[in-house]
Amino acid sequence: MNKDKVYINKVIELFKLISEGVENIKCPNCGSENARIFYTKSRKDRYGIWVRCEDCKNIEHADTKISPVGFDEKKINKRFQDMDDHAWRKADELVRRKNKN
Ligand SMILES: [Zn+2]
Numbered sequence: 364m365n366k367d368k369v370y371i372n373k374v375i376e377l378f379k380l381i382s383e384g385v386e387n388i389k390c391p392n393c394g395s396e397n398a399r400i401f402y403t404k405s406r407k408d409r410y411g412i413w414v415r416c417e418d419c420k421n422i423e424h425a426d427t428k429i430s431p432v433g434f435d436e437k438k439i440n441k442r443f444q445d446m447d448d449h450a451w452r453k454a455d456e457l458v459r460r461k462n463k464n
Pocket of ligand 1: 391
């Protein structure tokens with residue numbers, strides 16, 4: 364996948380809309396309206412917003428410190444939550460190692 368500047372700007376705009384509560388979104392990759400929003404909750408004050416396109420299977424992810432407008436515990440996706448937890452554990456490990464040295 365070619366993540367060029369135009370695409371990156373589309374993704375930035377997409378997450379901005381989602382954080383403002385817009386739910387009618389389009390896939391930044393193929394333009395399909397079959398893009399779904401999911402959430403994860405990683406830490407007390409950290410949320411993940413995930414967009415998965417049902418057509419091209421493109422997945423985008425952003426972290427935010429502010430609870431997204433559309434956030435709902437019921438919209439937490441187990442698979443994405445596992446991916447998020449894994450990433451956070453890795454980050455914790457890196458910090459621990461860095462503090463040891
Ligand atoms: Zn798509």
